[in-house]
Amino acid sequence: MAKTKKDTAEMFSNLADSLDQEPETKKVKEPPAQRKRKKTGKRSDPNYIQVGAYIPRTLNEDVKIKLVRHDGDFSDLITELLEKWVAD
Numbered sequence: 001m002a003k004t005k006k007d008t009a010e011m012f013s014n015l016a017d018s019l020d021q022e023p024e025t026k027k028v029k030e031p032p033a034q035r036k037r038k039k040t041g042k043r044s045d046p047n048y049i050q051v052g053a054y055i056p057r058t059l060n061e062d063v064k065i066k067l068v069r070h071d072g073d074f075s076d077l078i079t080e081l082l083e084k085w086v087a088d
Helices: 005-022 057-069 074-087
Strands: none
Touching: 057 074
16 A cells, blocks of 8 residues: 555654654663671771782782682782881
């Protein structure tokens, strides 16, 4: 069935009307729930800062393996080594 000029005009009129209407408001995502527990650890302690360094990949892997075997913490290891270095 061929469209008439009236059908085409009505189609464009409907389209224009739909574009003039307010768009539906998108559902706003609620922010994630706030933490219920007290902040602890070095991350929230003002006496600590985060630093970065580039070291060889193989050295990093070896250090991680040794820390896991000895139940160590990377931050504690770096602190100990730097304190010894500064004391010398």
